[in-house]
Amino acid sequence: MAEELDQVIANALREVLEVTPNAIGIFDQSLTLIYCNDVLAGLFCMTRAEALGKTQEEILKRSFDTSEGINIASDDFDSWYQELNCNQQQTHFNQFEADTTEGVVFKMTRMTLDSGLMVMLGTEITELKQVQSSLELALTKLELLANTDQLTGVYNRRYFEDIARKEIDRCIRYQQTFSLLLIDLDHFKNINDHFGHHIGDEVLIHVTSICQRQLRLTDTLCRIGGEEFAIILPSTEASDALQIAERIRESVNQANIPVDEHQTNITMSISIGVTEYKRHDMAISDTLIRADKALYRVKENGRNSCLLI
Protein backbone atom coordinates (compact mmCIF):
# COMPACT_ATOMS: atom_id res chain seq x y z
CA MET A 1 0.00 0.00 0.00
CA ALA A 2 2.80 2.39 1.02
CA GLU A 3 4.75 1.44 -2.11
CA GLU A 4 1.69 2.13 -4.22
CA LEU A 5 1.32 5.54 -2.62
CA ASP A 6 5.02 6.26 -3.23
CA GLN A 7 4.50 5.40 -6.87
CA VAL A 8 1.46 7.67 -7.13
CA ILE A 9 3.41 10.52 -5.58
CA ALA A 10 6.42 9.90 -7.81
CA ASN A 11 4.20 9.95 -10.91
CA ALA A 12 2.45 13.12 -9.77
CA LEU A 13 5.79 14.80 -9.11
CA ARG A 14 7.09 13.75 -12.51
CA GLU A 15 4.04 15.33 -14.13
CA VAL A 16 4.57 18.53 -12.14
CA LEU A 17 8.21 18.67 -13.26
CA GLU A 18 7.06 18.42 -16.87
CA VAL A 19 4.53 21.25 -16.75
CA THR A 20 6.13 23.69 -14.31
CA PRO A 21 7.47 26.94 -15.81
CA ASN A 22 10.56 26.46 -13.60
CA ALA A 23 13.76 24.94 -14.93
CA ILE A 24 14.65 21.68 -13.22
CA GLY A 25 17.64 19.42 -13.67
CA ILE A 26 19.19 16.58 -11.70
CA PHE A 27 22.87 15.66 -11.99
CA ASP A 28 24.39 12.47 -10.63
CA GLN A 29 27.53 12.25 -8.49
CA SER A 30 29.75 12.59 -11.54
CA LEU A 31 27.77 15.73 -12.50
CA THR A 32 26.13 14.06 -15.50
CA LEU A 33 22.64 15.30 -16.26
CA ILE A 34 20.25 12.42 -15.60
CA TYR A 35 16.99 14.33 -15.66
CA CYS A 36 15.84 17.71 -16.90
CA ASN A 37 12.65 19.28 -18.12
CA ASP A 38 12.30 21.23 -21.37
CA VAL A 39 12.69 24.57 -19.59
CA LEU A 40 16.14 23.67 -18.27
CA ALA A 41 17.29 22.26 -21.62
CA GLY A 42 15.93 25.41 -23.28
CA LEU A 43 18.08 27.55 -20.98
CA PHE A 44 21.09 26.07 -22.77
CA CYS A 45 19.43 26.22 -26.21
CA MET A 46 19.24 22.43 -26.35
CA THR A 47 16.54 19.84 -26.64
CA ARG A 48 16.12 17.56 -23.70
CA ALA A 49 17.55 14.65 -25.68
CA GLU A 50 20.67 16.68 -26.49
CA ALA A 51 21.19 17.75 -22.89
CA LEU A 52 20.64 14.42 -21.11
CA GLY A 53 23.78 12.36 -20.59
CA LYS A 54 26.08 15.39 -20.85
CA THR A 55 28.13 16.56 -17.91
CA GLN A 56 27.62 19.97 -16.34
CA GLU A 57 30.99 20.99 -17.74
CA GLU A 58 30.07 19.89 -21.30
CA ILE A 59 26.75 21.74 -21.15
CA LEU A 60 28.35 24.95 -19.92
CA LYS A 61 31.30 24.66 -22.32
CA ARG A 62 28.84 24.40 -25.20
CA SER A 63 27.24 27.69 -24.11
CA PHE A 64 30.70 29.25 -23.86
CA ASP A 65 31.82 28.00 -27.31
CA THR A 66 28.63 28.80 -29.21
CA SER A 67 27.62 31.92 -27.26
CA GLU A 68 24.18 30.35 -27.01
CA GLY A 69 22.32 29.70 -23.79
CA ILE A 70 23.75 30.87 -20.50
CA ASN A 71 26.07 33.89 -20.58
CA ILE A 72 29.42 33.03 -19.09
CA ALA A 73 31.10 36.13 -17.74
CA SER A 74 34.68 35.16 -18.46
CA ASP A 75 37.13 34.82 -21.36
CA ASP A 76 38.78 31.85 -19.76
CA PHE A 77 36.31 28.96 -19.48
CA ASP A 78 38.67 26.52 -17.72
CA SER A 79 39.46 28.79 -14.78
CA TRP A 80 35.84 29.94 -14.61
CA TYR A 81 34.60 26.34 -14.43
CA GLN A 82 37.28 25.35 -11.95
CA GLU A 83 36.13 28.09 -9.61
CA LEU A 84 32.48 27.09 -10.03
CA ASN A 85 33.30 23.45 -9.34
CA CYS A 86 35.32 24.37 -6.29
CA ASN A 87 32.41 26.45 -4.92
CA GLN A 88 29.98 23.62 -5.56
CA GLN A 89 32.13 21.22 -3.63
CA GLN A 90 32.38 23.55 -0.67
CA THR A 91 28.67 24.21 -0.20
CA HIS A 92 25.56 22.08 -0.45
CA PHE A 93 23.30 24.94 -1.30
CA ASN A 94 23.67 28.19 -3.18
CA GLN A 95 21.68 30.66 -5.21
CA PHE A 96 22.77 32.78 -8.13
CA GLU A 97 21.41 34.60 -11.14
CA ALA A 98 21.94 33.29 -14.64
CA ASP A 99 21.13 35.27 -17.75
CA THR A 100 20.85 33.89 -21.23
CA THR A 101 22.08 35.24 -24.54
CA GLU A 102 18.41 35.88 -25.37
CA GLY A 103 18.01 38.27 -22.44
CA VAL A 104 16.13 35.93 -20.12
CA VAL A 105 17.16 35.97 -16.46
CA PHE A 106 16.74 33.04 -14.08
CA LYS A 107 17.27 32.84 -10.36
CA MET A 108 18.97 29.49 -9.86
CA THR A 109 19.03 27.37 -6.72
CA ARG A 110 21.52 24.51 -6.46
CA MET A 111 21.25 21.79 -3.83
CA THR A 112 23.43 18.77 -3.30
CA LEU A 113 21.36 16.06 -1.66
CA ASP A 114 22.63 13.53 0.89
CA SER A 115 22.60 10.93 -1.88
CA GLY A 116 25.15 13.04 -3.78
CA LEU A 117 22.64 14.03 -6.48
CA MET A 118 22.73 17.68 -7.41
CA VAL A 119 19.42 19.40 -8.13
CA MET A 120 19.20 22.64 -10.11
CA LEU A 121 16.05 24.72 -9.89
CA GLY A 122 15.56 27.90 -11.90
CA THR A 123 12.79 30.51 -11.69
CA GLU A 124 12.50 33.13 -14.38
CA ILE A 125 12.89 36.67 -13.04
CA THR A 126 13.32 38.63 -16.28
CA GLU A 127 10.36 40.92 -15.61
CA LEU A 128 11.41 41.42 -12.02
CA LYS A 129 14.91 42.43 -13.18
CA GLN A 130 13.44 44.85 -15.71
CA VAL A 131 11.27 46.45 -13.04
CA GLN A 132 14.29 46.58 -10.73
CA SER A 133 16.49 48.32 -13.30
CA SER A 134 13.74 50.82 -14.21
CA LEU A 135 13.37 51.56 -10.52
CA GLU A 136 17.12 52.02 -10.14
CA LEU A 137 17.14 54.36 -13.14
CA ALA A 138 14.21 56.34 -11.74
CA LEU A 139 15.96 56.56 -8.38
CA THR A 140 19.16 57.84 -10.01
CA LYS A 141 17.15 60.47 -11.91
CA LEU A 142 15.30 61.43 -8.75
CA GLU A 143 18.55 61.77 -6.82
CA LEU A 144 20.01 63.95 -9.57
CA LEU A 145 16.89 66.08 -9.55
CA ALA A 146 17.00 66.44 -5.77
CA ASN A 147 20.63 67.60 -5.99
CA THR A 148 20.29 69.93 -8.97
CA ASP A 149 19.37 73.58 -9.12
CA GLN A 150 16.47 73.77 -11.58
CA LEU A 151 17.43 77.15 -13.04
CA THR A 152 21.14 76.79 -13.71
CA GLY A 153 21.55 73.01 -13.84
CA VAL A 154 24.46 73.02 -11.37
CA TYR A 155 24.29 71.36 -7.96
CA ASN A 156 22.12 72.92 -5.28
CA ARG A 157 22.66 73.72 -1.60
CA ARG A 158 21.56 70.28 -0.45
CA TYR A 159 24.28 68.66 -2.58
CA PHE A 160 26.81 71.27 -1.48
CA GLU A 161 26.27 70.35 2.16
CA ASP A 162 26.57 66.70 1.33
CA ILE A 163 29.78 66.94 -0.68
CA ALA A 164 31.30 69.49 1.69
CA ARG A 165 30.82 67.10 4.60
CA LYS A 166 32.49 64.32 2.62
CA GLU A 167 35.34 66.65 1.64
CA ILE A 168 35.95 67.56 5.30
CA ASP A 169 35.91 63.87 6.28
CA ARG A 170 38.40 63.15 3.50
CA CYS A 171 40.70 65.95 4.66
CA ILE A 172 40.61 64.80 8.29
CA ARG A 173 41.27 61.18 7.36
CA TYR A 174 43.98 61.68 4.73
CA GLN A 175 45.53 64.92 6.05
CA GLN A 176 44.56 66.73 2.86
CA THR A 177 43.16 70.14 2.11
CA PHE A 178 40.58 71.91 -0.02
CA SER A 179 39.56 75.47 -0.67
CA LEU A 180 36.20 77.12 -0.80
CA LEU A 181 35.11 80.02 -2.99
CA LEU A 182 31.97 81.94 -2.12
CA ILE A 183 30.69 83.96 -5.06
CA ASP A 184 28.04 86.66 -5.03
CA LEU A 185 26.83 88.66 -8.04
CA ASP A 186 27.25 92.41 -7.56
CA HIS A 187 24.18 94.64 -7.58
CA PHE A 188 22.16 91.86 -9.05
CA LYS A 189 18.95 93.45 -7.76
CA ASN A 190 19.48 96.24 -10.32
CA ILE A 191 19.31 93.70 -13.16
CA ASN A 192 15.97 92.42 -11.94
CA ASP A 193 14.66 95.90 -11.35
CA HIS A 194 15.85 97.17 -14.72
CA PHE A 195 15.22 94.24 -17.06
CA GLY A 196 12.80 92.07 -15.12
CA HIS A 197 13.14 88.81 -13.20
CA HIS A 198 13.14 86.70 -16.35
CA ILE A 199 16.27 88.44 -17.68
CA GLY A 200 17.76 88.18 -14.20
CA ASP A 201 17.34 84.42 -14.49
CA GLU A 202 19.14 84.39 -17.84
CA VAL A 203 22.02 86.37 -16.38
CA LEU A 204 22.31 83.83 -13.58
CA ILE A 205 22.48 81.01 -16.15
CA HIS A 206 25.16 82.88 -18.13
CA VAL A 207 27.31 83.64 -15.12
CA THR A 208 27.03 80.03 -13.97
CA SER A 209 28.29 78.69 -17.26
CA ILE A 210 31.17 81.18 -17.33
CA CYS A 211 32.25 80.02 -13.86
CA GLN A 212 31.85 76.36 -14.78
CA ARG A 213 34.12 76.76 -17.80
CA GLN A 214 36.95 77.91 -15.53
CA LEU A 215 36.85 74.80 -13.38
CA ARG A 216 38.32 71.32 -13.44
CA LEU A 217 36.11 68.24 -13.51
CA THR A 218 36.98 67.53 -9.90
CA ASP A 219 35.81 70.98 -8.72
CA THR A 220 32.18 71.34 -7.68
CA LEU A 221 30.10 74.42 -8.40
CA CYS A 222 26.84 74.77 -6.46
CA ARG A 223 24.18 77.44 -6.35
CA ILE A 224 23.61 77.80 -2.64
CA GLY A 225 21.37 80.86 -2.63
CA GLY A 226 19.52 83.20 -5.02
CA GLU A 227 22.62 84.87 -6.49
CA GLU A 228 25.19 83.11 -4.36
CA PHE A 229 27.41 80.23 -5.47
CA ALA A 230 29.98 78.07 -3.72
CA ILE A 231 32.84 76.20 -5.33
CA ILE A 232 34.73 73.41 -3.66
CA LEU A 233 38.26 72.99 -4.97
CA PRO A 234 39.64 69.66 -3.70
CA SER A 235 43.37 69.38 -2.92
CA THR A 236 43.83 73.11 -3.53
CA GLU A 237 45.82 75.44 -1.27
CA ALA A 238 44.82 79.02 -0.51
CA SER A 239 47.25 80.71 -2.94
CA ASP A 240 46.07 78.57 -5.86
CA ALA A 241 42.46 79.07 -4.86
CA LEU A 242 42.94 82.83 -4.92
CA GLN A 243 44.38 82.61 -8.44
CA ILE A 244 41.42 80.51 -9.60
CA ALA A 245 39.00 82.96 -7.98
CA GLU A 246 40.71 85.86 -9.74
CA ARG A 247 40.47 84.00 -13.07
CA ILE A 248 36.74 83.39 -12.56
CA ARG A 249 36.10 86.98 -11.52
CA GLU A 250 37.93 88.29 -14.55
CA SER A 251 36.16 86.00 -17.01
CA VAL A 252 32.74 87.01 -15.68
CA ASN A 253 33.68 90.70 -15.74
CA GLN A 254 34.98 90.50 -19.31
CA ALA A 255 31.94 88.71 -20.70
CA ASN A 256 29.28 90.49 -22.71
CA ILE A 257 26.03 89.01 -21.49
CA PRO A 258 23.04 89.32 -23.85
CA VAL A 259 19.95 90.47 -21.95
CA ASP A 260 17.13 90.81 -24.48
CA GLU A 261 15.99 89.99 -27.99
CA HIS A 262 17.56 93.24 -29.23
CA GLN A 263 20.93 91.80 -28.39
CA THR A 264 21.73 94.34 -25.70
CA ASN A 265 24.79 93.21 -23.84
CA ILE A 266 25.64 93.99 -20.28
CA THR A 267 28.68 93.35 -18.14
CA MET A 268 28.44 91.85 -14.68
CA SER A 269 30.84 91.74 -11.82
CA ILE A 270 31.14 89.29 -8.99
CA SER A 271 32.73 89.32 -5.55
CA ILE A 272 34.50 86.26 -4.20
CA GLY A 273 35.42 85.23 -0.65
CA VAL A 274 38.21 82.66 -0.59
CA THR A 275 39.31 80.40 2.21
CA GLU A 276 41.22 77.18 2.73
CA TYR A 277 40.07 74.39 5.01
CA LYS A 278 41.73 74.59 8.42
CA ARG A 279 42.45 71.68 10.77
CA HIS A 280 40.08 73.06 13.40
CA ASP A 281 37.15 73.21 10.95
CA MET A 282 34.87 70.50 12.26
CA ALA A 283 32.01 71.23 9.90
CA ILE A 284 31.62 73.06 6.60
CA SER A 285 29.80 75.84 8.46
CA ASP A 286 33.19 76.77 10.03
CA THR A 287 34.80 77.10 6.61
CA LEU A 288 31.77 78.90 5.22
CA ILE A 289 31.84 81.51 7.99
CA ARG A 290 35.40 82.50 6.96
CA ALA A 291 34.52 82.61 3.25
CA ASP A 292 31.46 84.68 4.10
CA LYS A 293 33.57 87.11 6.14
CA ALA A 294 35.93 87.51 3.18
CA LEU A 295 33.01 88.06 0.82
CA TYR A 296 31.46 90.64 3.14
CA ARG A 297 34.72 92.59 3.17
CA VAL A 298 34.95 92.54 -0.62
CA LYS A 299 31.43 93.96 -0.79
CA GLU A 300 32.34 96.62 1.77
CA ASN A 301 35.45 97.58 -0.16
CA GLY A 302 33.62 98.21 -3.42
CA ARG A 303 32.93 94.69 -4.90
CA ASN A 304 34.34 93.12 -8.13
CA SER A 305 37.27 91.63 -6.28
CA CYS A 306 38.52 88.52 -4.46
CA LEU A 307 39.76 88.28 -0.89
CA LEU A 308 41.42 85.43 0.95
CA ILE A 309 40.91 84.92 4.66
Ligand SMILES: Nc1nc2c(ncn2[C@@H]2O[C@H](COP(=O)(O)OP(=O)(O)OP(=O)(O)O)[C@@H](O)[C@H]2O)c(=O)[nH]1
Ligand atom coordinates in the same frame (compact mmCIF):
# COMPACT_ATOMS: atom_id res chain seq x y z
N1 LIG B 1 16.10 86.72 -11.37
C1 LIG B 1 16.34 86.16 -10.20
N2 LIG B 1 16.67 86.91 -9.16
C2 LIG B 1 16.94 86.34 -7.98
C3 LIG B 1 16.89 84.96 -7.82
N3 LIG B 1 17.22 84.68 -6.54
C4 LIG B 1 17.45 85.86 -5.92
N4 LIG B 1 17.30 86.87 -6.80
C5 LIG B 1 17.42 88.31 -6.59
O1 LIG B 1 18.74 88.63 -6.27
C6 LIG B 1 18.71 89.94 -5.68
C7 LIG B 1 19.74 89.99 -4.58
O2 LIG B 1 19.74 91.30 -4.14
P1 LIG B 1 20.63 91.83 -2.96
O3 LIG B 1 20.71 90.76 -1.89
O4 LIG B 1 20.12 93.16 -2.58
O5 LIG B 1 22.06 91.88 -3.55
P2 LIG B 1 22.64 92.64 -4.81
O6 LIG B 1 21.66 93.51 -5.47
O7 LIG B 1 23.28 91.62 -5.66
O8 LIG B 1 23.72 93.55 -4.14
P3 LIG B 1 25.11 93.11 -3.53
O9 LIG B 1 25.09 91.64 -3.27
O10 LIG B 1 25.24 93.90 -2.28
O11 LIG B 1 26.15 93.49 -4.54
C8 LIG B 1 17.29 90.16 -5.21
O12 LIG B 1 16.69 91.13 -6.03
C9 LIG B 1 16.61 88.83 -5.42
O13 LIG B 1 15.26 88.96 -5.78
C10 LIG B 1 16.54 84.17 -8.95
O14 LIG B 1 16.46 82.94 -8.91
N5 LIG B 1 16.29 84.81 -10.12
